Amino acid sequence: MPTVPDVDPYFAQALRRLRLDRGLSLRGLARLAHRGKSHLHELETGQKQPGVEVAQHLDGVLGANGQLAALVTAAASVRDEADALELVRLVDASDVGIHMLDRVERAVDDLASGYATIPPTELLPQVRRWLARVGRLLEGRCTLEQHRRLLVAGGWLALLRATVHIDLRQPLAADRHLAAASQLADHAGHREIKAWCLETRAWDLLAGGDYRQALELSRQAQAVAPQDSSAFIQATAQEGRAWARMGNRRETRRSLDRVARLASPLRTPDRPEHHYRYDPGKALSYTATTLAWVGDAAAEEYAREVIADLDGAGRPRRSASARLDLGLALLAASKPDEAAAAAEAAIISGRVVASNWWRATEVVAGVERTGIGEANDLRDAYETFRPYR
CATH class of the missing domain: 1.10.260.40 (lambda repressor-like DNA-binding domains)
Structure with missing residues (x-):
């Protein structure tokens, strides 16, 4: 010019x-x-x-x-x-190719959808490569809109990478990438990614036994998340899990009622396995698990209903997870032999992936505490099919 x-x-x-x-x-x-x-x-x-x-x-x-x-x-x-x-x-002015951003965003969705089925050791290098590519694109010239889209894509990828690191029991790397995802969300003004960062930390703490802090982070995530977002529903469900772990039946039920109200008007997303898109079909599974944790006898009925629906729909991965929910519910109902059978069927199906393995751990530990003979066979199956050592 x-x-x-x-x-x-x-x-x-x-x-x-x-x-x-x-x-x-x-x-x-x-x-x-x-x-x-x-x-x-x-x-x-x-x-x-x-x-x-x-x-x-x-x-x-x-x-x-x-x-x-x-x-x-x-x-x-x-x-x-x-x-x-x-x-x-x-x-x-931009050095970003016309189709590159679309490729990056498709990759984000593909990787988030693959999280439930791809072993974390295989998923991590894929996420790492795409995150590095986003970093290189951010170093070049790009328009303001392209810059924001890259920040958002980078935020999702950093969040997913942190989640995979949690699965692999790599807490330092997980913490760093959660911090990076949160910072990218701040720069992009993306409240949902910010909320997912808090929810992910709550999930990690819940699995580690810090129920009070998990509850607090779940509430912070709800305060940050747009109220029509998947993050808001998931954080509400996470709050219910925390209350269940603390044995508070009243607050557990209140959280589950809120999740049901939030999920009821939703349609099944195009990619229901997408880790960051709430599938309303999951609400029943969350209810079964959460009620089992709090020792509510209604958990068994919910879990059997979930299994019937999923078996009829031909969704074996979700069916395996539902059988683990049933195992937890049967333990709460003092039926450890049936719990062992349900959990073993889920485990040997090969469909239980890292993101749901905590459920298998819960059932195995619960069955072993009862001292029944089936506990040994269940432990053998658990060790044989465990997705990581």
Whole structure:
């Protein structure tokens, strides 16, 4: 783009012409205009650009009927337009290919959907590669909109990577990537990613036994998340789990009722296995698990209903998870032999993945505490099919 000069040569020429037409020397004009001779010389030679008030004053002295002021105003308008065009050019300048952002965002959805089925040791390198690619793209030129989309994609990838690190029992890496995801969410103004970061930390603490802190983080996530978002529903469910772990039946039920109200109007998403899109079909499973944790006898009925629905729909991975829920419910109902059978069927199906393995751990530990003979076979299956050591 051509550079717009800081001074207008036409103004300089017009001022000199008007002065000479009036038969005035520079000294004479300076005396009439009450301006310094050197200053007028700089205006006539284009070394300085006058403001509108100076131009109007010289118009009056020279009887120029506003000619000089009009030139100054026009020059300012040209410069303003040029500045605006330059800003637009910079906003539109980009090294990001036209299809690259779409590829990045598709990869985010693919990886988030694969989380439930791809072993974490295989998923981690894929997430790492795409996160590195987003980092390289952010280092290049991109438009403001592209920049924000890259920040959002990077936030989701960092969050997913933290979740995988939690699965792999790598707490330091998990903490660092949760912090990175939260920072990217802040830069992008993306409240849902921010809320998922809090919910993920709550989930990790819940599995580790820090139920009070898990409860607090679940509530913080709800406060941050948009109320129509998947993160809001998941954080509400996580609150219910925390209450169940603490043995508070009243608050557990209240949380489950809220989840049911939030999930009831939802349709099944296009990709129900997507880790960050709430599938309303999961609500019944969460209810079964949460009630089992709090020792509610209704958990068994919920779990059997979930299994019947999933078996009929031909969804073996979810069916395996539901059988683990049934195992927890049967333990709560003092039926450890049936619990062992349900859990073993789930485990040997090969469909229990890292994201749900905590359920298998719960049932195995509960069955072993009863001392029944089936506990040994269940432990053998658990160790054989465990997705990580």
